[in-house]
Amino acid sequence: EVQLVESGGGLVQPGGALRLSCAASGFTFSSYRMNWVRQAPGKGLEWVASIKEDGSEKYYVDSVKGRFTISRDNAKNSLYLQMNSLGAEDTAVYYCARGDLLDWGQGTLVTVSS
């Protein structure tokens, strides 16, 4: 059974940083592109970033370019999202998702507030 478990969310002050993690199991992690998708409270879904199977290519939505970094450790079956210079607009539930978004984790809430 595919499992994706996010962690690392929480309350952070504007301008602060946070690192999200996603622990994957139940599939060959190194064979899948991985993604982060977020959803602000009461809003729609927004794709944030993707990383190729071997980590050689990374893609971001414009609003996070230069602030967020997606990475992965295939030896640890883990996906990461380093988030810097956080603003209120980054407040959301962050999901990790496998491949073409077939499987999703339960999400971790990031709240940016003073």
Add this chain to the structure above:
Amino acid sequence: DIQMTQSPSAMSASVGDRVTITCRASQGINNYLAWFQQKPGKVPKRLIYGSSSLQSGVPSRFSGSGSGTEFTLTISSLQPEDFATYYCLQHNSYPRTFGQGTKVEIK
């Protein structure tokens, strides 16, 4: 970037109704179009991929169609468990983009 325009943004329907939701892409996406269902407080669930392929385990009352820039999700006979918000997603190119969502409510 490819813009996905989804309509309607909300609708009221009754159990048994046929429901159609449309997504229009700002340029061709080679049928790399997926549909998701999200219930309140729950994780999104993929229903359709490749514009018209039904995800395993999804009831056959759900279907997808379309090509080029115009795509449709149809629920042939709405069931109580189908009241939810539906999103389209293009995964033809980066950045991936979702439609704004369609909330299907009980009439």
